[in-house]
Amino acid sequence: MVATFLTFLLVLTALGASATAAKRLAVAPAIVFLIVGIILAFLPGFPRIEMKPEGVLLLVLPPLIYSAGVSMSWREFKANLRPISLLAIGCVIFTTVLVAAAAHYALGLPWGAGFVLGAIVSPPDVVAPLAIARRLKLPHRILVILEGEGLANDATALILYRFAVLAVSTGTFSLAPATGTFIAIIVCEIAFGIAVGWLSLRLRQWAHDPRVEISLSLLTPYVAFWVPEHFHGSGVIATVVTGLYVSWNGPLLISSKTRLQGIFFWDFVIWLIEGVLFLMIGFQLRLLMEKSKTLPVAEILTAIAIVSAIVIAARFLWVFPGTYLPRLLSKRIAARDAKPPWRYIVVIGFTGIRGVVSLAVALALPLTLPNGQDFPHRDLILLVTFGVIIVTLVGIGLTLPLLVRLLGLSDHGHLEAVREREAEISARREILEAARGSLDRIIKERNLPEGLARFLEARHETRMRALPEPPREEGQFTPATQGASLVREIITIERTCLHKLLREGKITDETRRRIERDLDLEEAVVDNREKNGPL
Numbered sequence: 001m002v003a004t005f006l007t008f009l010l011v012l013t014a015l016g017a018s019a020t021a022a023k024r025l026a027v028a029p030a031i032v033f034l035i036v037g038i039i040l041a042f043l044p045g046f047p048r049i050e051m052k053p054e055g056v057l058l059l060v061l062p063p064l065i066y067s068a069g070v071s072m073s074w075r076e077f078k079a080n081l082r083p084i085s086l087l088a089i090g091c092v093i094f095t096t097v098l099v100a101a102a103a104h105y106a107l108g109l110p111w112g113a114g115f116v117l118g119a120i121v122s123p124p125d126v127v128a129p130l131a132i133a134r135r136l137k138l139p140h141r142i143l144v145i146l147e148g149e150g151l152a153n154d155a156t157a158l159i160l161y162r163f164a165v166l167a168v169s170t171g172t173f174s175l176a177p178a179t180g181t182f183i184a185i186i187v188c189e190i191a192f193g194i195a196v197g198w199l200s201l202r203l204r205q206w207a208h209d210p211r212v213e214i215s216l217s218l219l220t221p222y223v224a225f226w227v228p229e230h231f232h233g234s235g236v237i238a239t240v241v242t243g244l245y246v247s248w249n250g251p252l253l254i255s256s257k258t259r260l261q262g263i264f265f266w267d268f269v270i271w272l273i274e275g276v277l278f279l280m281i282g283f284q285l286r287l288l289m290e291k292s293k294t295l296p297v298a299e300i301l302t303a304i305a306i307v308s309a310i311v312i313a314a315r316f317l318w319v320f321p322g323t324y325l326p327r328l329l330s331k332r333i334a335a336r337d338a339k340p341p342w343r344y345i346v347v348i349g350f351t352g353i354r355g356v357v358s359l360a361v362a363l364a365l366p367l368t369l370p371n372g373q374d375f376p377h378r379d380l381i382l383l384v385t386f387g388v389i390i391v392t393l394v395g396i397g398l399t400l401p402l403l404v405r406l407l408g409l410s411d412h413g414h415l416e417a418v419r420e421r422e423a424e425i426s427a428r429r430e431i432l433e434a435a436r437g438s439l440d441r442i443i444k445e446r447n448l449p450e451g452l453a454r455f456l457e458a459r460h461e462t463r464m465r466a467l468p469e470p471p472r473e474e475g476q477f478t479p480a481t482q483g484a485s486l487v488r489e490i491i492t493i494e495r496t497c498l499h500k501l502l503r504e505g506k507i508t509d510e511t512r513r514r515i516e517r518d519l520d521l522e523e524a525v526v527d528n529r530e531k532n533g534p535l
Contacts, residue, residue, distance in 0.1 A: 003047075007049065010047070011276060014036055014037075014040060015033070015275045015276060018032045018033050019275060027397075028131060028397050030127065030131060030132070030278045030355075030393060030397065031393060031394055031398065033281075034281055034389075034393055034394065035282065035394070036279065037279040037281060037285075039282075041282060041286040042285075042286055048286075049280065049283045050284070051281070051283070051359070051363060053360045053361065053363040053364035054364065056357070056360035057357075057360055057364065058225070061225070062221035062222050062224070062225035062226075062239055063218070063269060063270070063273065064127065064270065064273060064274070065154070065221065065225075065236060065239045065240055065243065066243045067269075068150065068240075069151055069239065069240045069241075069242065069243015069246075069247065070243045070246050070266075071247070072147055072244060072247060073144070073247070074245075074248040075248075076144045077148050077244060080141065080144050080145055082326070082337075083145050083322070083323070084148035084152065086318075087145070087149040087153065087319070087322075088148070088149045088151075088152035089152070089153075090318065091153075091322070092122045092153050092160070093122075094317075095121075095310075095315065096118035096119050096122045096160055097118065098310050098317075099114065099118035099121060099122065099307055100115040100117070101114070102306055103117050103118070107302075107303050107306065107380075109376070109377050112171075112376070113168060113376045113381065115160070116161065116164040116165060116381060117307070117381050117385070118164075119158075120358050120361050120381065121307060121311055121354055121358055121385055121388045122153075122157050122160070123153040123154050123156065123157035123357065124149065124150060124352045124354060124355075125354055125355025125357065125358075125393075126150040126151065126154060126355070126357065127150075127274050127277075127355060128353045128355050128393055129146055129150065129351045129353045130147050131274075132351075132397050132400055133146055133400075136400065136401055136409075137410055137417070138409055138410075139344065139409060139416055141340070141344070145348060146348065146351060152236070152237070152240060154234070154236045155186075155234040155237045157361075159182055159185060159234050161361055162232070163178050165365070168369070169369050185233045188228070188233065189228050189233055189234070189235075190238070190241050192224070192227065192238045193224055193240065193241025193244075197220075197224075197242040197244075197245030197246050197249070198249075200216060200220040200223075201245075201246060201249060201250060201254075204216050204217070204253070204254065204258070205253055210257045210261050210262075213254070213262070214258065214262050217262060217266075218269075220242060221242065221243070225238065278356065280356075281355070281359055281389060284363075284386065288382055288383055288386055289383075291379060292379040292380070292382065292383055294379075295383070299380075300380070300383050300384070303380060304384050304388065307384050308388050308391040308392065311354070311392070316350075318349075319345055319349040323340065327339055343407040343408070343412075346403070346407065347400075347403065347407065347409060350400060350403060352396070353393050353397060354385075354392045355389060355393065359389060362381055362382050362385040363382065365382070425467060428467055429467055432460065432464050432467070435460065436464075439457070443456070491526075495516070495519055498515055498516060
């Protein structure tokens with residue numbers, strides 16, 4: 001037990017050091033985590049840490065998918081359902097077939113093993129591509145499509161994987177029953193996900209305690225995932241639907257106290273899970289190499305190169321026809337959804353990074369078939385999967401920023417951010433004007449005392465004056481941004497005075513905590529305004 005805890009502390013230390021290095025180097029953290037994990041795995045004396053696939057699929061994947069679903073806008077997900085479905089279902093199936101064909105004809109694998117490998121490496125990661133894309137400030141629609149794809153593609157891949165493993169184990173496969181089962185799984189999991197989301201929100205309403213509500217929010221993805229998983233579904237679709245349901249219906253049902261605490265809680269949990277997972281991927285290289293010493297190095301490298309080229313090329317071969325053909329074949333689609341710039345399609349095609357789910361599924365491959373024979377080419381499938389993850393994560397992750405600069409998409413993202421800030425300012429102004437009308441009515445109808453009425457009016461006027469004029473040129477200070485800097489300076493002075501009073505014994509620690517919480521909340525508001533716009 002002590003050794004396990006010390007190993008966990010060692011991993012946390014590596015995580016903190018890697019995250020700091022990633023920030024200093026301005027590199028995506030997932031890339032640094034992976035490289036550090038590989039380096040540590042080969043250090044003499046470093047403990048052997050083996051990834052348990054059931055731990056990833058049953059313990060780690062549900063909160064990742066659920067959190068992404070809650071963060072996702074249901075309105076934007078629905079508006080982009082066609083491109084998301086084409087990628088999450090169509091592109092995954094297309095890539096699986098191409099990889100299976102390449103594995104059969106170029107690498108000599110049986111068709112069944114080829115389809116297993118294809119299903120494993122076909123889905124892009126749910127975490128890494130979006131993390132890198134957000135750092136580059138890509139246009140919003142690209143981010144929405146990538147996020148939606150990352151939410152749903154694991155479900156398609158896991159279902160295909162189970163069909164392929166079953167075909168290898170039994171030696172038979174029937175398309176019609178498999179298709180019917182695929183559709184039934186999707187329909188049942190959508191219904192179950194909605195039910196879990198509804199029940200979760202009602203229980204949290206009844207609890208009306210932030211600690212209980214956050215505990216229920218942590219249990220929600222496991223209920224949504226484990227039940228379908230137990231009945232041989234994927235669990236992913238139900239968890240995604242639950243997250244989207246909570247995202248759409250939760251704002252008016254979840255209290256402000258729970259929301260504030262929950263944001264910080266989930267932000268830390270997801271950061272910790274993602275970091276540890278990518279470190280764990282790096283730790284597996286040494287173990288995989290030790291298990292597969294019988295395979296020639298040339299054969300392994302050739303297989304990795306071929307499969308990596310196929311998964312990258314397959315995405316480009318799919319996204320361009322998938323974007324333009326529906327608009328050519330349907331005037332309705334062309335009228336409703338304007339053709340996106342070709343630069344958007346290039347970036348979406350290039351952003352196909354594989355990650356932890358692929359490795360976890362590969363590790364979950366059975367060692368033997370029901371007849372007692374070894375699972376065909378299991379070691380080669382494991383090594384190829386790991387190689388594809390390294391090639392796509394490091395290769396694409398490091399070259400994507402250059403591609404975005406060459407295509408000039410950072411400028412597109414900046415213009416979108418300016419328009420979004422303008423819309424936000426307009427929305428805030430409209431909300432305050434609506435509140436002002438209601439305030440005047442409340443003061444008259446309830447005959448409020450003059451002091452209270454003045455207090456409410458002063459509060460409203462202060463918030464109205466905090467709104468800036470339309471954003472100016474980048475780099476110019478507005479009164480609001482200057483005000484934010486001054487407010488932070490004043491809060492620092494107040495906090496210094498507060499701790500002086502504590503040291504002098506004029507207030508208790510409990511009083512200090514209450515006042516400090518008010519100052520922290522006010523500073524968080526200032527940080528939020530500076531981060532998300534000139535407000």
